């Protein structure tokens with residue numbers, strides 16, 4: 001996996017941080033890297049590069065059931081979120097989002113409203129991570145809203161948001177709706193003719209494409225102030241200047257295609273494996289708590305709190321299982337998960353939570369090996385702590 005021989009035995013359960021590159025995406029990316037051509041050039045190699053980008057755009061649009069012309073390629077979901085929020089906020093009015101968004105939304109929202117903090121409304125969630133709509137329903141009556149941005153699936157817990165009532169309320173109030181679908185795309189079916197959002201962000205590496213490439217969907221006809229983050233050569237219809245990352249985009253397209261073809265089979269299979277993992281954990285360690293277990297979640301995610309056992313110690317005691325304490329983006333930082341705190345967990349519980357995320361390559365044997373390793377790691381950390389306490 002990393003070139004480190006010890007790492008070849010690793011059971012990889014961190015698909016929400018990044019998924020392994022799908023073989024189809026690897027082949028397509030390598031093939032594109034081997035060929036020359038700037039997708040804006042008019043000569044033959046340039047036209048070939050443009051044709052590869054067109055194919056990728058069609059492959060992604062087929063996964064989302066949208067039109068290829070509604071997609072802007074970006075460097076990932078962080079850029080797509082920034083682009084969506086900054087442009088939509090320029091409409092004027094309040095920006096509404098939730099307390100459990102990824103920092104790529106939450107920090108962007110805080111930054112762009114910093115001069116007018118009262119134009120930011122952050123919706124709370126309940127103990128299951130479900131968004132409380134009351135403040136939104138009240139805000140639509142009293143304020144002009146620019147944008148409502150609510151993630152469709154949470155990266156730490158996998159908890160899904162029923163977007164329909166949010167979209168209805170926001171549209172009635174004349175607001176645009178954005179969803180960060182980074183963890184959802186390629187994992188559950190998504191049909192943009194049915195899900196009436198105006199803007200949607202995604203990132204290729206969460207569904208088996210390369211890192212550093214993603215897209216923003218902008219529904220045709222959306223009145224979005226033209227506020228590109230990168231200005232220059234007018235690429236992507238003036239929304240994102242800069243030579244296109246042809247190989248990355250091609251890899252994204254191939255991963256989108258493979259996901260579309262395998263999703264129907266994979267989603268229930270992965271959910272089944274996640275359920276086996278959870279059943280094993282809760283039966284062997286009755287004290288642990290699965291966050292968001294009572295509400296609909298992504299198939300492959302489980303967020304487990306091992307009360308009073310620091311997550312970093314548990315992870316360090318099972319080096320052959322790759323999982324994450326909190327989200328990868330905030331790991332390394334000393335602050336506890338803002339998602340778990342928003343769900344009412346204590347700081348100690350947030351610090352004792354491990355996220356396992358399964359995906360298209362996860363097997364039954366991976367889950368069996370991981371389960372055994374987790375139970376041993378938890379028992380090891382518990383004994384070590386007891387010994388320290390007793391010393």
Ligand code: PMP
Nearest residue numbers: 076077078102104155180182203
């Ligand atoms: N949104 C969510 C929900 C995510 O999980 C991530 C990646 N952790 C991002 C946005 C940012 O994606 P990227 O790093 O690819 O820009």
